[in-house]
Amino acid sequence: MPQFPPDLREILAGARRVSVLTGSGVSAESGVPTFREAQTGLWARYHPEDLATPAAFERNPGLVWEWYAWRQDMIRQAQPNPAHLALVEMERHYPSFTLITQNVDGLHERAGSQNILELHGNILRARCVQEGTIVASWQNAVGGLPQCPHCGGLLRPDVVWFGEALPQETLDLAWHVAQNCDLFFSIGTSSVVHPAASLPYLALQNQIPVVEINPHETPLTRQADYQLPGPAGVVLPALVKEVWG
Numbered sequence: 001m002p003q004f005p006p007d008l009r010e011i012l013a014g015a016r017r018v019s020v021l022t023g024s025g026v027s028a029e030s031g032v033p034t035f036r037e038a039q040t041g042l043w044a045r046y047h048p049e050d051l052a053t054p055a056a057f058e059r060n061p062g063l064v065w066e067w068y069a070w071r072q073d074m075i076r077q078a079q080p081n082p083a084h085l086a087l088v089e090m091e092r093h094y095p096s097f098t099l100i101t102q103n104v105d106g107l108h109e110r111a112g113s114q115n116i117l118e119l120h121g122n123i124l125r126a127r128c129v130q131e132g133t134i135v136a137s138w139q140n141a142v143g144g145l146p147q148c149p150h151c152g153g154l155l156r157p158d159v160v161w162f163g164e165a166l167p168q169e170t171l172d173l174a175w176h177v178a179q180n181c182d183l184f185f186s187i188g189t190s191s192v193v194h195p196a197a198s199l200p201y202l203a204l205q206n207q208i209p210v211v212e213i214n215p216h217e218t219p220l221t222r223q224a225d226y227q228l229p230g231p232a233g234v235v236l237p238a239l240v241k242e243v244w245g
């Protein structure tokens with residue numbers, strides 16, 4: 001059982017508005033490979049720009065959809081882990097709780113988290129290229145590509161590709177909650193991919209205590225008020241138990 005600083009327990013127990021940023025480390029214990037880890041076997045010979053850019057999709061939508069269908073299958077087989085479940089439990093204790101995630105696997109939602117901002121989209125959804133409609137289920141055109149059930153147009157995965165902007169409204173909300181909370185967590189993220197990586201620094205600039213949970217050091221570690229080294233699936237449930245029993 002990890003040891004926690006006593007004042008951290010008080011901060012958690014007294015906070016009313018909590019914001020949490022998560023990255024792929026939170027899904028590691030569910031066995032979800034990161035984008036790069038998934039590039040094994042047949043996919044090892046492709047560069048990310050062949051699979052996850054607007055240009056790649058224009059050039060070869062069939063190849064891009066094959067890659068996404070393969071990853072969707074892996075993600076559907078994965079289950080939320082104790083870190084996802086501890087975050088669901090935490091949300092119940094706060095009047096205001098926002099979970100900002102860079103993960104596209106939808107595991108926070110499946111675990112039962114309610115107030116989620118998906119900065120990079122969700123791999124289990126698709127978006128109509130013509131009308132922008134978001135869909136959660138679809139079929140392929142006969143012998144062809146995923147087709148919008150509303151207008152028959154081409155669908156694309158509803159994720160942010162390399163070189164694309166993050167959804168502005170979601171980003172604005174994330175910016176707001178990072179600066180207007182009593183406590184900010186950065187969990188399982190390498191803290192290098194911006195703009196998400198800027199969020200804990202916004203909290204710090206606003207004198208909001210920042211807690212990092214990560215088994216490895218990141219550029220944030222030395223600036224965070226509390227560093228809880230270790231896997232999120234061990235540290236988070238222990239923290240919840242420490243505060244709420």
Ligand code: OAD
Pocket residue numbers: 022023024025026028029034035102103120160161162187188189190191192193213214215216218230231232233
């Ligand atoms: P990274 O793969 O960059 O970093 C994962 C972090 O999780 C590392 O700092 C690990 O030390 C940590 N980690 C590993 N196992 C862990 C565990 N069990 N518990 C806690 N932490 C653990 O992933 P992200 O920071 O999420 O973007 O990367 C951000 C974005 O970069 C991704 O969303 C993706 C990528 O390019 C897009 O797809 C647009």
